[in-house]
Amino acid sequence: QKEVEQNSGPLSVPEGAIASLNCTYSDRGSQSFFWYRQYSGKSPELIMFIYSNGDKEDGRFTAQLNKASQYVSLLIRDSQPSDSATYLCAVSPGYSSASKIIFGSGTRLSIRP
Amino acid sequence: SAVISQKPSRDICQRGTSLTIQCQVDSQVTMMFWYRQQPGQSLTLIATANQGSEATYESGFVIDKFPISRPNLTFSTLTVSNMSPEDSSIYLCSVGQSPTGGETQYFGPGTRLLVL
Numbered sequence: 001q002k003e004v005e006q007n008s009g010p011l012s013v014p015e016g017a018i019a020s021l022n023c024t025y026s027d028r029g030s031q032s033f034f035w036y037r038q039y040s041g042k043s044p045e046l047i048m049f050i051y052s053n054g055d056k057e058d059g060r061f062t063a064q065l066n067k068a069s070q071y072v073s074l075l076i077r078d079s080q081p082s083d084s085a086t087y088l089c090a091v092s093p094g095y096s097s098a099s100k101i102i103f104g105s106g107t108r109l110s111i112r113p
Numbered sequence: 114s115a116v117i118s119q120k121p122s123r124d125i126c127q128r129g130t131s132l133t134i135q136c137q138v139d140s141q142v143t144m145m146f147w148y149r150q151q152p153g154q155s156l157t158l159i160a161t162a163n164q165g166s167e168a169t170y171e172s173g174f175v176i177d178k179f180p181i182s183r184p185n186l187t188f189s190t191l192t193v194s195n196m197s198p199e200d201s202s203i204y205l206c207s208v209g210q211s212p213t214g215g216e217t218q219y220f221g222p223g224t225r226l227l228v229l
Binding site: 043088101 | 156221
């Protein structure tokens with residue numbers, strides 16, 4: 001079983017709709033959860049992090065965490081063509097910057113005009 | 114967040130040679146990390162570099178193949194030694210930071226390596 005699992009996609013969403021990206025993780029002791037966006041040929045860019053159960057909103061992005069179900073999701077509202085990218089879910093066992101992060105394989109998102 | 118630069122941005126190398134990749138940060142950071150991203154794949158952690166101590170390598174990566182230096186709090190190098198085509202990959206450094214109170218990692222632009 002992979003430590004962090006994501007559907008590889010591609011996930012195709014019409015412009016203006018909500019894109020929903022999902023991630024599950026195997027280590028029940030995980031403490032920190034991240035979503036990175038990676039455009040083709042570029043390095044990953046942090047877009048959200050969440051530590052507590054529930055929702056965290058930042059602009060058009062909402063991260064959702066359910067530790068009991070070991071599930072993390074990212075919602076993108078009012079999807080734009082510029083949101084087309086690979087989204088990497090990442091999980092860490094700790095809170096400190098010294099904690100290593102384990103990445104999922106990523107979900108390719110395509111926003112169609 | 115910190116500004117991270119890497120050199121070179123890309124290189125084409127012959128098998129059997131070695132390449133040293135530099136990572137420079139514009140502020141002092143405790144932890145620096147080196148990752149590899151093979152074509153079409155996700156990121157795999159190679160090692161954690163802490164200033165003043167030996168790097169900590171992940172399973173499957175050894176110091177003889179990927180020696181790392183961390184001479185100060187703003188700089189690190191990763192060497193890919195005795196390269197083979199299987200080493201063709203993007204190599205990324207990242208730093209741990211907490212700009213908003215939460216600890217996370219930010220990535221440099223990456224070094225794209227092609228081994229012939």
